[in-house]
Amino acid sequence: MKIFHSEAHRAHDPPFEVFDGGQRVPYLENPDRIDRITAALKKTDWAEFAEPADFGLDPIHAVHDRDYIAFLASCWTEWLASDSAVAASPRDHAFLPATFALRRRPTSISSTLLGRAGYYMMDLSSCIVEATYRASIASAHCALSAAQEAFQNSTNAFGLCRPPGHHAGRDYAGGYCFINNASVAANWLSAKGKVAILDVDYHAGNGTQDIFYERSDVLTISIHGDPDYEYPYYIGFAGETGAGAGLGYHQNYPLPKGTDDAAYLSTLEDALNKIRSFSPQYLVLSIGMDTFEGDPLGRFKVTREGFASIGQGIHDLKLPSAIIMEGGYANAELGENVVLLLENFK
Ligand SMILES: [Zn+2]
Numbered sequence: 633m634k635i636f637h638s639e640a641h642r643a644h645d646p647p648f649e650v651f652d653g654g655q656r657v658p659y660l661e662n663p664d665r666i667d668r669i670t671a672a673l674k675k676t677d678w679a680e681f682a683e684p685a686d687f688g689l690d691p692i693h694a695v696h697d698r699d700y701i702a703f704l705a706s707c708w709t710e711w712l713a714s715d716s717a718v719a720a721s722p723r724d725h726a727f728l729p730a731t732f733a734l735r736r737r738p739t740s741i742s743s744t745l746l747g748r749a750g751y752y753m754m755d756l757s758s759c760i761v762e763a764t765y766r767a768s769i770a771s772a773h774c775a776l777s778a779a780q781e782a783f784q785n786s787t788n789a790f791g792l793c794r795p796p797g798h799h800a801g802r803d804y805a806g807g808y809c810f811i812n813n814a815s816v817a818a819n820w821l822s823a824k825g826k827v828a829i830l831d832v833d834y835h836a837g838n839g840t841q842d843i844f845y846e847r848s849d850v851l852t853i854s855i856h857g858d859p860d861y862e863y864p865y866y867i868g869f870a871g872e873t874g875a876g877a878g879l880g881y882h883q884n885y886p887l888p889k890g891t892d893d894a895a896y897l898s899t900l901e902d903a904l905n906k907i908r909s910f911s912p913q914y915l916v917l918s919i920g921m922d923t924f925e926g927d928p929l930g931r932f933k934v935t936r937e938g939f940a941s942i943g944q945g946i947h948d949l950k951l952p953s954a955i956i957m958e959g960g961y962a963n964a965e966l967g968e969n970v971v972l973l974l975e976n977f978k
Pocket of ligand 1: 833834920922958959960
């Protein structure tokens with residue numbers, strides 16, 4: 633199986649993030665995650681690493697707001713130019729606003745850098761550093777390369793994406809995500825045939841939900857920790873099923889704390905039956921290994937055996953699949969867990 637990977641992610645290494653209560657903690661979505669996955673994949677006899685192709689910005693602009701992408705491209709340089717203390721020690725800093733747009737739809741967006749940041753960011757976990765924009769574009773190109781492989785060769789491919797993408801919406805960053813890699817890949821594939829996106833990351837795929845919410849040609853399904861107790865809190869409830877032409881083409885499966893393999897797999901079966909009824913030609917699969925029982929950010933109890941069964945169940949759809957890396961923060965087990973899920977698709 634082709635594994636699309638770019639080293640551009642490595643320099644996206646924010647010095648901290650801000651947790652609830654204002655605690656500064658080391659950035660959990662770190663380059664070590666990808667090193668662990670790469671090391672585990674290299675031990676197999678089926679992983680074939682490849683550089684992503686350069687798709688330019690067009691397929692990214694097809695999903696994201698142009699002004700938002702322009703903001704991601706320039707905000708770091710603008711910040712350094714506006715603050716001499718930051719410019720003196722840029723590696724100690726991460727760009728974050730302290731004021732957010734909430735639910736407002738202003739008649740115009742503030743021209744100030746921090747005003748735009750609060751408009752285009754939804755939380756304090758998407759820390760921007762010098763390399764963030766470049767890493768995000770390369771990450772989207774890994775996803776697009778996997779989609780191209782699924783289309784051209786009717787096969788499965790893995791976009792080893794970092795930063796992840798499923799919390800990023802059309803015009804906002806959040807949850808370590810800047811460009812919604814899975815959505816960019818799915819939108820590109822949707823010009824070739826019907827697409828289903830299945831998101832099995834522990835957290836609700838709010839960005840993906842938002843992007844396709846009014847579309848009927850891309851079915852979106854997310855299985856995740858109930859937003860009643862879990863991030864992103866404000867989206868991912870069972871009653872959100874699409875709107876307009878997209879009504880009935882989105883499904884959330886919010887699950888309780890402590891969800892184990894058996895409960896997870898029974899929910900997955902329901903989701904897979906929905907996908908079968910939709911009869912897509914392609915699958916975009918957002919994988920997050922933070923459903924793992926040992927994950928520091930998750931509260932599910934999925935085991936190693938669980939990941940193998942999840943992979944097997946999804947593979948039984950027998951659809952050409954672009955598999956996209958999202959979250960997973962138990963770094964010591966992350967690589968093996970990814971391999972356990974992926975080896976069904978080799
Ligand atoms: Zn997650």
